[in-house]
Amino acid sequence: MPYIVPVPDELSKPFWDAVQEKRLIVQHCVACNSLQYPPRPRCLDCNAEAMDWKDVSGKGHILTCGVLEDSHLPVRAADQPLNLAVVTLDDDPRINYYANLPGTPPFQVTVGAAVEVTFEECPDGSLIHDWRVI
Numbered sequence: 001m002p003y004i005v006p007v008p009d010e011l012s013k014p015f016w017d018a019v020q021e022k023r024l025i026v027q028h029c030v031a032c033n034s035l036q037y038p039p040r041p042r043c044l045d046c047n048a049e050a051m052d053w054k055d056v057s058g059k060g061h062i063l064t065c066g067v068l069e070d071s072h073l074p075v076r077a078a079d080q081p082l083n084l085a086v087v088t089l090d091d092d093p094r095i096n097y098y099a100n101l102p103g104t105p106p107f108q109v110t111v112g113a114a115v116e117v118t119f120e121e122c123p124d125g126s127l128i129h130d131w132r133v134i
């Protein structure tokens with residue numbers, strides 16, 4: 001499946017650098033210890049700016065899912081129908097990711113199924129995170 005190459009900005013660069021090392025990280029608030037993703041300039045819980053990064057397990061489960069059959073993105077045309085799921089992270093259920101679930105045929109995804117992070121290659125050779133059912 002061809003993935004769209006991410007374009008990191010200053011805030012998300014540490015996240016994407018970790019993905020290139022096959023690590024999943026999220027922002028961690030130094031003031032209140034909460035985790036958040038995607039990266040933001042401030043903590044959503046206490047508004048502190050003092051944020052660092054923390055490795056997470058890469059384990060989660062399917063929160064909801066559907067099948068994409070009519071994407072107008074040329075990069076997705078050959079892969080339709082395509083899973084489109086929301087994964088919630090076991091480390092913090094408030095953290096969600098979109099997933100295509102490579103290896104799982106469309107219409108065979110079960111809400112609540114356990115998943116783990118996987119790292120897939122983009123057309124330019126860089127890595128992007130996705131999730132697979134375990």
Ligand SMILES: [Zn+2]
Nearest residue numbers: 029032043046
């Ligand atoms: Zn905080």
